[in-house]
Amino acid sequence: SIRHPYERVISCFWEFAPKTSPDNFSDFLDVLLHFLPSDYDYVHAQNVTAEIIQFEHLEADLRGFAVKHNLELPAELPYINKARVTKTDIMLSEKDKRKIQKHYSWTFKNFPEYKK
Secondary structure (H helix, E strand, C coil): CECCHHHHHHHHHHHHCCCCCHHHHHHHHHHHHHHCCCHHHHHCCCCCCCCCCEHHHHHHHHHHHHHHCCCCCCCCCCCCCCCCCCCHHHCCCHHHHHHHHHHCHHHHHHCCCCCC
């Protein structure tokens, strides 16, 4: 699935470094982007046909995918791992944003609703 890159990296920060201070985000980001594939890498993997499901409308996109592929989904999808922080710009410096924009340039280009 595709997700706004800022929200994705902040979510990873809280998932993998939950006891870390937000002041350490920039250091974490440098390590994370080294290991985290970009969305381009997922979508253009060799011999893979991708259908993109956006996190921001996950339920609607999943239901459309399920109908198209004759799959059953539960009436209500569970909501787990709800983010503790919802406002993405509270800890992103301009330098951090540029790093994320570079790593996820394909996503920002192909999903203009994801504002930089």
